[in-house]
Amino acid sequence: MPKRLIIFDLDGVVLKRHFLLEMSRHIGLLTYLRAVWLCFLFNAGKLSLSQLIRKVYARFKDVPLEEARHVFGHMRLADGCAEAIHAMRDAGNTVIFVSSGVPSAFAASLAATVGADRGHGIEPALQTDASSLPRLTGEVEGRLSQDGRKSELVQQLLDEFGLQWSDVVVLADDRNNVEIMEKAGLSIGVNANLPVRRMATHLVDTGNLLDVLPFLSTGQPSTSAPGDTKQELFRKVVHACGCLVPLAALYAFHATLALLAVVAALFVLSEVTRLNGVRFPLIGHITVATVRASEQRRFAFAPLALAIGVILCLVLFDWPVATAGILAATLADTA
Structure with missing residues (x-):
């Protein structure tokens, strides 16, 4: 048997x-x-x-x-x-x-x-x-x-x-x-x-x-796939890339805003497809590689909130203040 x-x-x-x-x-x-x-x-x-x-x-x-x-x-x-x-x-x-x-x-x-x-x-x-x-x-x-x-x-x-x-x-x-x-x-x-x-x-x-x-x-419910340490490290690297945004905005402000908006929109689409079992081209692979265990059963709002926060910093504040806010948000998220 x-x-x-x-x-x-x-x-x-x-x-x-x-x-x-x-x-x-x-x-x-x-x-x-x-x-x-x-x-x-x-x-x-x-x-x-x-x-x-x-x-x-x-x-x-x-x-x-x-x-x-x-x-x-x-x-x-x-x-x-x-x-x-x-x-x-x-x-x-x-x-x-x-x-x-x-x-x-x-x-x-x-x-x-x-x-x-x-x-x-x-x-x-x-x-x-x-x-x-x-x-x-x-x-x-x-x-x-x-x-x-x-x-x-x-x-x-x-x-x-x-x-x-x-x-x-x-x-x-x-x-x-x-x-x-x-x-x-x-x-x-x-x-x-x-x-x-x-x-x-x-x-x-x-x-x-x-x-x-x-x-x-194992009999315990889980939403984590093997390799959580590697996954968390990759997530932190992706978020740390936000440190480059102030520099990009200094030389191409409007293009940087447009790019951030496009990336945010693609992320939303990627999350919708992920929750329906489909991996969105390119960005979907990044999403799957960075999403935390607690986010696998729901929409991962944290990256979207970070992107919106970065956009608001650039729009509402002068470059020095916006830079400080963006660095604080991205580096704190990687801690």
């Missing part, structure tokens, strides 16, 4: 991207933009899972199954994926992939490739005839394409392995997995959106599944 049953969501956890979006991108720009909008409605709670799957897959009609398999096969895996799964299995755990967007055959194939025990997904309906390869009909079958059915599958697995819900570990990123996270003994949000971020026992935003392993041996 395994020690634990570890359930991985595929999209956004094992895979860096989402299969529905990658397939939609492959078909065309308009199909992709439509899929992005539908996913937004789903994450906002305005669209059910079954509606999302049905509407997105409807645009996949007449796509050859092998073409879909090719798209899936070229999707990038999360860093440390195979190594983390092997470590979990070596510790006596059973690892299962469960997806409500990826065809079951694809999920099973990926599970075999990276060393997981099994893979479960949806069942897209196929049109076959003697003169052509199987094609998607645009319709979807299988319980994982329906709302509230993941827990049913997990319960079936628990009965098979003789385990309880307290023995379940769930790694997920979106609200489709909340139903099983609520029942599981341990839940880990991986690049998670807000509903998962709020309820997960642990959070990992590094994009590396090896960072999940330390959390499997």
Whole structure:
């Protein structure tokens, strides 16, 4: 009997991207933009899972199954994926992939490739005839394409392995997995959106599944990823860069103000995307690297407040006074 049953969501956890979006991108720009909008409605709670799957897959009609398999096969895996799964299995755990967007055959194939025990997904309906390869009909079958059915599958697995819900570990990123996270003994949000971020026992935003392993041996809720000392040091270095602002303002006052305003706006956008499991280009990597444990489940207001304070100092005071205020704020924050 395994020690634990570890359930991985595929999209956004094992895979860096989402299969529905990658397939939609492959078909065309308009199909992709439509899929992005539908996913937004789903994450906002305005669209059910079954509606999302049905509407997105409807645009996949007449796509050859092998073409879909090719798209899936070229999707990038999360860093440390195979190594983390092997470590979990070596510790006596059973690892299962469960997806409500990826065809079951694809999920099973990926599970075999990276060393997981099994893979479960949806069942897209196929049109076959003697003169052509199987094609998607645009319709979807299988319980994982329906709302509230993941827990049913997990319960079936628990009965098979003789385990309880307290023995379940769930790694997920979106609200489709909340139903099983609520029942599981341990839940880990991986690049998670807000509903998962709020309820997960642990959070990992590094994009590396090896960072999940330390959390499997602790029962205490945590929002910190390994490497907190390095993270705090990097945060202090970023804030100390504010000391350069007075010098820049001395030579290009208006340009400096404009740059600070743009950076503040980009930070807000980066935080909104971070809380929804998406890393904003460039600045998102800095945000994830500097955000404190206590800020991982909410909007990190401190950097925004610092930026606004620096702007106000430049606007309201003469250069010597503004410089003193900015240096006090940035250096005090690094202490």
